[in-house]
Amino acid sequence: MEIRNIAIIAHVDHGKTTLTDALLRQTGMVTDENATMDSNALEKERGITIYSKNTSLFYHDTKINIVDTPGHADFGSEVERVLRSIDSVILVVDAQEGPMPQTRFVLKKSLELGLKPIVVLNKIDKPAARPAEVHEEVLELFMDLGATDEQLDFTTVYAIARNGIAKKNLTDNSDNLEPLLDTILEKVKPATADETLPFRMQPFNLGYDNYLGRLAIGRIYDGTVKPGEKVTIKKPDGETRTGNITKIFTFEGSSKKEVTKAVAGDIVMIAGLPNIYIGETICHSVDQESLPAITIDEPTISINFLVNNSPFAGRDGKFVTSRQIKERLERELEVNVGLKIDFSNSDYYIIFGRGEMHIAILLENMRREGYELQVSQPKVIIKNIDGHKNEPFEEVTILVPEQHSGSIIENMAKRKGVMAEMKPEHGQIKMMFEIPTRGLLGYRNQFIIDTRGDGIIYSRVIGFKPFVGVINKRSTGSMISMVTGDTSGYSLFNLQNRGELYVGSNVEVYEGMVIGTVSKGEDMAVNPIKGKNLTNMRSSGADEAIILTPPLNVTLERGLEIMAEDEYLEITPKNIRLRKQQLSEQDRIRSFRSKKKN
Numbered sequence: 001m002e003i004r005n006i007a008i009i010a011h012v013d014h015g016k017t018t019l020t021d022a023l024l025r026q027t028g029m030v031t032d033e034n035a036t037m038d039s040n041a042l043e044k045e046r047g048i049t050i051y052s053k054n055t056s057l058f059y060h061d062t063k064i065n066i067v068d069t070p071g072h073a074d075f076g077s078e079v080e081r082v083l084r085s086i087d088s089v090i091l092v093v094d095a096q097e098g099p100m101p102q103t104r105f106v107l108k109k110s111l112e113l114g115l116k117p118i119v120v121l122n123k124i125d126k127p128a129a130r131p132a133e134v135h136e137e138v139l140e141l142f143m144d145l146g147a148t149d150e151q152l153d154f155t156t157v158y159a160i161a162r163n164g165i166a167k168k169n170l171t172d173n174s175d176n177l178e179p180l181l182d183t184i185l186e187k188v189k190p191a192t193a194d195e196t197l198p199f200r201m202q203p204f205n206l207g208y209d210n211y212l213g214r215l216a217i218g219r220i221y222d223g224t225v226k227p228g229e230k231v232t233i234k235k236p237d238g239e240t241r242t243g244n245i246t247k248i249f250t251f252e253g254s255s256k257k258e259v260t261k262a263v264a265g266d267i268v269m270i271a272g273l274p275n276i277y278i279g280e281t282i283c284h285s286v287d288q289e290s291l292p293a294i295t296i297d298e299p300t301i302s303i304n305f306l307v308n309n310s311p312f313a314g315r316d317g318k319f320v321t322s323r324q325i326k327e328r329l330e331r332e333l334e335v336n337v338g339l340k341i342d343f344s345n346s347d348y349y350i351i352f353g354r355g356e357m358h359i360a361i362l363l364e365n366m367r368r369e370g371y372e373l374q375v376s377q378p379k380v381i382i383k384n385i386d387g388h389k390n391e392p393f394e395e396v397t398i399l400v401p402e403q404h405s406g407s408i409i410e411n412m413a414k415r416k417g418v419m420a421e422m423k424p425e426h427g428q429i430k431m432m433f434e435i436p437t438r439g440l441l442g443y444r445n446q447f448i449i450d451t452r453g454d455g456i457i458y459s460r461v462i463g464f465k466p467f468v469g470v471i472n473k474r475s476t477g478s479m480i481s482m483v484t485g486d487t488s489g490y491s492l493f494n495l496q497n498r499g500e501l502y503v504g505s506n507v508e509v510y511e512g513m514v515i516g517t518v519s520k521g522e523d524m525a526v527n528p529i530k531g532k533n534l535t536n537m538r539s540s541g542a543d544e545a546i547i548l549t550p551p552l553n554v555t556l557e558r559g560l561e562i563m564a565e566d567e568y569l570e571i572t573p574k575n576i577r578l579r580k581q582q583l584s585e586q587d588r589i590r591s592f593r594s595k596k597k598n
Helices: 016-026 041-046 073-083 101-112 131-144 178-187 322-335 356-368 402-414 444-451 489-495 556-562 585-597
Strands: 002-010 053-059 062-068 088-094 118-122 155-160 165-167 200-209 213-222 230-234 240-244 247-252 255-259 267-271 281-283 301-306 340-342 348-353 373-375 383-385 388-401 418-425 428-436 456-466 477-481 513-518 524-526 567-571 576-580
Touching: 002 016, 002 073, 002 101, 002 178, 016 053, 016 062, 016 088, 016 178, 053 267, 062 178, 073 101, 073 200, 088 101, 088 131, 088 178, 101 131, 101 388, 101 456, 118 131, 118 178, 131 155, 155 178, 165 178, 200 267, 200 322, 301 356, 322 340, 322 348, 348 356, 356 556, 356 567, 388 402, 388 444, 402 418, 402 428, 402 444, 444 556, 477 576, 556 567, 556 576
Parallel strands: 002 062, 002 088, 053 247, 088 118, 118 155, 477 524
Antiparallel strands: 053 062, 155 165, 200 213, 200 281, 213 267, 230 240, 230 281, 247 255, 247 267, 301 348, 301 373, 340 348, 373 567, 383 388, 388 428, 388 456, 418 428, 477 513, 513 576, 567 576
């Protein structure tokens, strides 16, 4: 049986997973109409793909292995490690939006590896769809990225993934995805399957089973393998060790199937190697050549993870010690190749990631598992290149109604953003900026306010450029509780005119906890638990109702955005709180004076 290996890549929300789900349903690989490749709880809640996943289907006596990849820029490492193991990619592009920042990123990686994509223009049923124009934009993107003549001669398929329809031409009649499947068989070369060579495989992903332990997911490049065989594992640095394969699984639809033999060209999951890592070479003997190491783009931001030492520490979490946090982070390193961690400091661990969401997903998973910790404000990674300070820059694409464009330009300029392009597009204004990652940190929440929720913002890292100097982003101060206790509606009613509150009435707070913002831009210590004094005197306003403005809910991502440099975000399974690093006002004053002297 022939094997085709493909990955489906796209910008976030352009229809990758919807297309994959439809392919599996139409080929009979899944029967549940509600089944989806986005099986993780966070993926279902957020409506985005976070982790790359494997599946396969059978069509005309051919096995097609499919890897569904994330579309968000922060999870680019999930895409990069997959592309080396497949023979072609399905590039899905929204027929209305056209190529977006992550489209450029994933396509660039594909072209560099010599892959020839099949382009799927999805959502052609949208009222504002413009397939002909978007096709030209995709062609221009190929040319901009230095595609070869062969890559420029790509095949285009038109689709409505939600309805399970694909067409080779816009005017064709179709009620299924067979035109896309036929195109895959026609354009994607069969996977090489030389069973006479010694066995060689490279994991690009890892799994875990309560009974089998760690599982390696990868492509077999040469030879065959059976359970019980002894293998050699080679690290990229040349170090070797041995292991024994106990079980082999292949992918069929949304499940895996145990097999007694796997051959070159297939993507499989193997058990029995408890210390296997992504990018290592699993081979028959020590004298075989290692496969090229899997390389990914370097992290751009860092954040400190600390043990929670707030007055409310230990109330919610099951795992609260430094050792438990370290063990969890070490496990994360095994599967999250885009992450780097410095364990050298005994007081805190420095985590290096690709973006705020990349780290926020890790934190969200940890808190759901019962971990309790606190983190510092995210900071960009500064590199010294040829004796000069350099910082990461991002290309930001913004699509907003025209009436909001002025405030967007003003705010981006304050954050050292430079406009590269501005043009009208379907009744809206499309703007592109180049901005330091440092300036973009914490802006997405402000963007929602500036655009009244009507804008779209996307970004991608474009590399390191010379440091641009001081960026003054924060225009508000912090409202800090000076006492411990339960908040009162009376006190909050008087405080809400000073800024925006993060807490409602009857919420337990502690000294040093940040309960809101101050419009004037300076920190202010307040008493949020103060009640109304009782008196036998009656005033004209005595019976006025207290009406509180609903508080701003501090979520994980919002907390990472709005926290100040001298604050921590306290994260527990049940609560997310902002707090000052120094809880008492006197300690904060001493710390400020000490920094001023230095």
